Amino acid sequence: MKNRNLTFYLLTLVAMSLLSCKNEGEYHSITDKIEAKQKPYHGNLSSEELLADTDLITVKEGEFTFLIPERKGQIKSYACIECHSKPLEQMSNSSFDGKRAHWDIKINHASIETMDCATCHNPKNMNNLNSLTGKDIDFNLSYKLCAQCHSSQFEDWKGGAHGKKVAGWAPPRASMTCVNCHNPHNPSFDKRWPVQFNTQKVIERQEGLDGAEEH
Amino acid sequence: MSDNKKWYTLDLGLNKKKSTSSSCGCGNSQGSCTSQAQQTKEEELSADEFYERAVNAAIGDERKKDGFEQVFDVKMDRRDAFKKLTASLLIGAGAVSSCTSITKDSDSKEKAQIDWEEQFKGNYKLMTDDEKKSTVDRLMRSYELRTGKNINMSSKNAEEDVLFGYAFNISKCQGYMNCVSACVEENNQDRNSQMQYIRIHEMDDGKGFNFNEADDNYYHEVPAEGHFYMGTQCFHCDNPPCVDVCPVQATWKEEDGLVVIDYDWCVGCRYCMAACPYDGRRFNWSKPEVPENEVNKNQHYLGNRMRKKGVMEKCTFCVQRSRKGKNPACVEACPTGARIFGNLLDPKSTIRWVLENKKVFRLKEDLGTEPKFWYFMD
Ligand code: SF4
Ligand code: SF4
Numbered sequence: 001m002k003n004r005n006l007t008f009y010l011l012t013l014v015a016m017s018l019l020s021c022k023n024e025g026e027y028h029s030i031t032d033k034i035e036a037k038q039k040p041y042h043g044n045l046s047s048e049e050l051l052a053d054t055d056l057i058t059v060k061e062g063e064f065t066f067l068i069p070e071r072k073g074q075i076k077s078y079a080c081i082e083c084h085s086k087p088l089e090q091m092s093n094s095s096f097d098g099k100r101a102h103w104d105i106k107i108n109h110a111s112i113e114t115m116d117c118a119t120c121h122n123p124k125n126m127n128n129l130n131s132l133t134g135k136d137i138d139f140n141l142s143y144k145l146c147a148q149c150h151s152s153q154f155e156d157w158k159g160g161a162h163g164k165k166v167a168g169w170a171p172p173r174a175s176m177t178c179v180n181c182h183n184p185h186n187p188s189f190d191k192r193w194p195v196q197f198n199t200q201k202v203i204e205r206q207e208g209l210d211g212a213e214e215h
Numbered sequence: 216m217s218d219n220k221k222w223y224t225l226d227l228g229l230n231k232k233k234s235t236s237s238s239c240g241c242g243n244s245q246g247s248c249t250s251q252a253q254q255t256k257e258e259e260l261s262a263d264e265f266y267e268r269a270v271n272a273a274i275g276d277e278r279k280k281d282g283f284e285q286v287f288d289v290k291m292d293r294r295d296a297f298k299k300l301t302a303s304l305l306i307g308a309g310a311v312s313s314c315t316s317i318t319k320d321s322d323s324k325e326k327a328q329i330d331w332e333e334q335f336k337g338n339y340k341l342m343t344d345d346e347k348k349s350t351v352d353r354l355m356r357s358y359e360l361r362t363g364k365n366i367n368m369s370s371k372n373a374e375e376d377v378l379f380g381y382a383f384n385i386s387k388c389q390g391y392m393n394c395v396s397a398c399v400e401e402n403n404q405d406r407n408s409q410m411q412y413i414r415i416h417e418m419d420d421g422k423g424f425n426f427n428e429a430d431d432n433y434y435h436e437v438p439a440e441g442h443f444y445m446g447t448q449c450f451h452c453d454n455p456p457c458v459d460v461c462p463v464q465a466t467w468k469e470e471d472g473l474v475v476i477d478y479d480w481c482v483g484c485r486y487c488m489a490a491c492p493y494d495g496r497r498f499n500w501s502k503p504e505v506p507e508n509e510v511n512k513n514q515h516y517l518g519n520r521m522r523k524k525g526v527m528e529k530c531t532f533c534v535q536r537s538r539k540g541k542n543p544a545c546v547e548a549c550p551t552g553a554r555i556f557g558n559l560l561d562p563k564s565t566i567r568w569v570l571e572n573k574k575v576f577r578l579k580e581d582l583g584t585e586p587k588f589w590y591f592m593d
Contacts, residue, residue, distance in 0.1 A: 041561035045540035160565020170540035200409035
């Protein structure tokens with residue numbers, strides 16, 4: 001009899017604890033809640049419509065497969081060999097009297113000991129980019145070029161901690177690629193003025209009306 | 216109007232009548248009514264008697280200016296307001312023989328009808344989907360009647376299997392404040408008081424996160440030497456203290472984790488503002504003004520629709536955008552990619568990768584508020 005009672009109590013206890021787990025607010029932390037309720041999202045929301053106007057290509061890097069904007073179609077003078085019909089030496093010699101292209105490009109990217117034009121461009125094959133070991137890299141996959149040196153940024157970008165999404169948060173994932181935010185010839189961001197200044201806040205603070213002392 | 220409503224309805228002793236027709240005798244809230252409304256002997260009341268009864272039942276002796284004035288920005292006390300609104304109820308109750316004898320034209324009649332229904336609607340949190348839809352329909356129509364312009368207001372509910380979360384990269388933020396401007400424009404914040412949901416704090420390198428010494432209203436070239444930048448806004452706590460203190464349940468946490476406010480239910484007590492440990496809430500001391508051509512007309516009831524004087528507001532993770540799969544305006548506007556937004560329940564989302572692979576932390580974690588807003592560094 002005693003045993004039976006004990007089993008009964010134990011059973012109710014187990015049942016109660018099982019039930020209570022399902023209640024909202026029963027999670028100890030947000031991490032518990034996420035763990036308990038997570039599942040790959042196949043819901044109603046999608047970024048597809050938002051991405052409809054962007055030309056995208058799929059890339060697969062390790063465990064990650066996602067979309068990035070197509071690049072070659074965005075480069076004004078692609079294909080390069082339409083102008084670069086002769087080897088570079090011939091085009092750059094002083095007898096050449098045609099219009100100078102790319103006059104506006106100044107390299108402000110690492111030091112000259114580290115890199116020059118030929119680090120990324122192959123004078124013999126202007127239509128493709130050039131890896132450190134002289135292998136072709138497609139302009140559409142220019143991130144592979146950047147990843148040669150910027151490996152930690154590359155890791156963060158693949159995971160989604162570096163860079164921006166093309167459109168919404170909802171799947172499918174479409175991420176901007178390096179050159180969508182950074183000018184490869186001058187990749188760092190400039191100093192500039194903030195886009196706005198709150199004059200009202202200044203007045204409120206002078207008058208001691210501001211309530212932001214809570215911190 | 217359904218019978219099983221979750222709030223009190225004004226009892227004018229005319230319940231039977233009221234439930235039979237919508238606004239005027241012909242059951243049409245738009246356009247003028249030409250048919251004669253039926254009138255029963257035992258309910259016979261003159262317009263004046265009816266008005267007195269309505270006012271007494273609703274507010275008794277109260278004469279103070281209150282929310283009504285704030286709602287519609289008309290200079291009248293509550294008694295006058297009721298007089299105006301009663302006209303539409305009279306019609307609804309079938310207590311008068313002709314609609315046109317009470318209100319001048321169909322537009323103002325409709326406006327009065329909308330105002331009446333809006334004044335006595337329930338808490339949005341408790342509404343059925345149909346009731347939510349009717350209130351946004353009324354608000355859209357009301358805007359059209361008042362300004363001649365159309366807006367698009369949604370009452371979209373939280374999606375299943377979605378829990379919104381946010382991550383902020385302190386190493387990336389350069390203090391440009393594009394997010395602040397984008398937020399103001401997106402969310403129709405008051406231009407006069409220059410209300411801003413987002414604050415960017417300029418902090419000294421090497422002094423840790425010292426909000427007391429930080430400057431959130433700098434104006435010089437950024438990033439400034441020796442400083443780093445940290446953005447704050449409402450963190451949409453999973454255990455939000457602001458929600459617990461609201462005496463009228465005008466603020467609550469939605470299924471997708473957004474902490475929202477029903478601007479029409481808020482009584483402006485500002486308890487929530489005091490309870491928030493993160494300075495996440497903003498109060499409208501004056502009537503918010505946005506130039507007509509700058510109004511963002513893509514709105515959500517719980518988000519960027521026009522607020523009124525005397526109510527609380529705050530960041531909603533742009534509910535009008537995020538519930539359509541878009542990123543909040545700040546995320547989209549950030550030129551440095553410091554802001555990451557997504558679905559915490561989706562193990563394949565980028566926000567989850569950040570949480571699992573970067574060293575993340577939250578502000579005042581020891582309070583147990585469980586903000587869904589994480590900071591990290593490269
Ligand atoms: S940050 Fe403040 S306002 Fe936002 S949910 Fe948390 S306590 Fe509430
Ligand atoms: S100000 Fe509004 S939302 Fe905040 S506690 Fe008071 S009634 Fe609730």
